[in-house]
Structures are given as structure tokens and as C-alpha cells.
Amino acid sequence: MxxxxxxxxxxxxxxxxxxxxxxxxxxxxxxxxxxxxxxxxxxxxxxxxxxxxxxxxxxNSEIQKTIDRYRRSTYDMDTYKTNLDQCILHLKQETTDMERKIELLEVSLRKLSGECLGSCSIDEIQMIGDQLERSLSSIRARKAQLFDDQIQHLQAKERSLKEENAKLLAKCLANPGQSTAHPRAAALHSRSSRSTDVETGLFIGLPELN
The missing domain is CATH 3.40.1810.10 (Transcription factor, MADS-box)
Structure with a gap:
């Protein structure tokens, strides 16, 4: 049945x-x-x-132990859920604040680029102009610093080349027979010789009349 x-x-x-x-x-x-x-x-x-x-x-030997274990488990779970909810709320608030900051930065960037100035007051325009002037001053200062660094580098390189040329010239003058062993030294020696053997058309007295 x-x-x-x-x-x-x-x-x-x-x-x-x-x-x-x-x-x-x-x-x-x-x-x-x-x-x-x-x-x-x-x-x-x-x-x-x-x-x-x-x-x-x-x-279990005592039912109270099981009850205590249950209470601890439910308490830990409730605590975990509470902390998780608080963490989520905190992250949402941070996200909202970050979006607001990004929006303000985008508006400020557009104004610095010369856009969206119709709603700006005279004080805001003056503030934007001052900020641009400070930015230009910083850019010019950095540009001048880079030029100075480059000039110093070139001057140091020039001094190094002059010292090397002087050493080679002194070596050529000290050993004339070995000057042909190094093409650069030979060229320096040749230029030095020509500079000492140049004839000039300088004379003393009145010029001759044709």
C-alpha cells in the first residue's frame, strides 16, 4: 500500500x-x-x-560547547560581513572623490589651454594668467639650465682637445724624425713649420712710384 x-x-x-x-x-x-x-x-x-x-x-560531550562554537562562527561571519560592507562603502567613496578630482583637473586643463573661458570671472582669468606666467618662467629657467650645461660640456671638450693637440705638438717638436709616424702629428708639425717660414711683404720706407 x-x-x-x-x-x-x-x-x-x-x-x-x-x-x-x-x-x-x-x-x-x-x-x-x-x-x-x-x-x-x-x-x-x-x-x-x-x-x-x-x-x-x-x-559533543556537552551541548553548550557546540552552542558556543555556533555563536563564535556566526559572530565571525557577521564581523566579516560588516567589515566587508564598510570596505566597499569606503572604496565607493574614494572612487567618487577621485572622479570628482579628475573632473576638476580636466576643467582646469581646458581652461589652461584657452578653452571654456566664457564662464570665468576676471579673477579667475587673472589667476590662470599668473599660473601660465609661472609655468613659462619655470620652462625658460629649465631651458637656460640645459643650454648652460651643454655649453660647459662643449667647453670642457674643447679644452680636452686643445690639451691633446698641445701634447702631440710638443711630442712632434721633440722628435722631428718621428712626426711622420702619426698622420695627425705630421699635420700639426707641418702647420707649425709653415707658420714659422711664411714670408711677409713688410718693408720699411716710402713706396716706390711707377
């Missing part, structure tokens, strides 16, 4: 309700025990009858 499906609603008959409670209670406690043994799980069941009588089962 197939057992019919029982409709889940309060049993109105007191005797039937008490019988059903006793059967279902014993079955629930048995299932809890089987679950704890088969799955090595910590199980606790607390039942209060309609008249307030307590029925309980705990796989």
Missing part, C-alpha cells in the same frame, strides 16, 4: 499531534546521531515541545 503524501499543516487533533511529535522527534534525534557517526560531524539538536519540555542531542 502506497503511503499518501501528508499535507504540511498544523494537526488540529491534540492526541494525533502529540503522537506525531513523539514519532518525528525520535526520528530526528536518530538521524542526528547517525549523521554524527557516519560523517564524523559535530551535530546538536534542540527541541522544545508545545508544553515547553526540552529534548536535545549533541555529538
Amino acid at each position: 502506497v503511503r499518501g503524501k501528508i499535507q504540511l499543516r498544523r494537526i488540529e487533533n491534540t492526541t494525533s499531534r502529540q503522537v506525531t511529535f513523539s514519532k518525528r522527534r525520535n526520528g530526528l534525534l536518530k538521524k542526528a546521531y547517525e549523521l554524527s557517526v557516519l560523517c564524523d560531524a559535530e551535530v546538536a539538536v534542540i527541541i522544545f515541545s508545545q508544553k515547553g519540555r526540552l529534548y536535545e542531542f549533541s555529538s
Whole structure:
């Protein structure tokens, strides 16, 4: 005989309700025990009858330990959720503030570029002009510094080349026979010789008349 499906609603008959409670209670406690043994799980069941009588089962030695563990678990989970919600709210606020700052920076950049000036007052225009002047002054100062550095580098390079040329010239003059061994030294020696043997057209007296 197939057992019919029982409709889940309060049993109105007191005797039937008490019988059903006793059967279902014993079955629930048995299932809890089987679950704890088969799955090595910590199980606790607390039942209060309609008249307030307590029925309980705990796989632990004391049901209070299981209750304390449950409280700690639920407290940790609630704390985690609270902290997570606060972190999300903080990140949302930071995102909103960052978007506002980016928008203000974009507006300021457009104004510095000469755009969107129609709504600016005289004071704002003056402020933008002063800011541009300070920027130009900084750019000019940096440009002058770069030029000075480049000039100093070239001057140092020039001094180094002059010192090298002087050393080569002195070496050529000290050893005339070896001047041809180095093309650069030979050229320097040749220029030095020509500079000492140049004939000039200088004479003393009145110029001759044709």
C-alpha cells in the first residue's frame, strides 16, 4: 500500500499531534546521531515541545560547547560581513572623490589651454594668467639650465682637445724624425713649420712710384 503524501499543516487533533511529535522527534534525534557517526560531524539538536519540555542531542560531550562554537562562527561571519560592507562603502567613496578630482583637473586643463573661458570671472582669468606666467618662467629657467650645461660640456671638450693637440705638438717638436709616424702629428708639425717660414711683404720706407 502506497503511503499518501501528508499535507504540511498544523494537526488540529491534540492526541494525533502529540503522537506525531513523539514519532518525528525520535526520528530526528536518530538521524542526528547517525549523521554524527557516519560523517564524523559535530551535530546538536534542540527541541522544545508545545508544553515547553526540552529534548536535545549533541555529538559533543556537552551541548553548550557546540552552542558556543555556533555563536563564535556566526559572530565571525557577521564581523566579516560588516567589515566587508564598510570596505566597499569606503572604496565607493574614494572612487567618487577621485572622479570628482579628475573632473576638476580636466576643467582646469581646458581652461589652461584657452578653452571654456566664457564662464570665468576676471579673477579667475587673472589667476590662470599668473599660473601660465609661472609655468613659462619655470620652462625658460629649465631651458637656460640645459643650454648652460651643454655649453660647459662643449667647453670642457674643447679644452680636452686643445690639451691633446698641445701634447702631440710638443711630442712632434721633440722628435722631428718621428712626426711622420702619426698622420695627425705630421699635420700639426707641418702647420707649425709653415707658420714659422711664411714670408711677409713688410718693408720699411716710402713706396716706390711707377
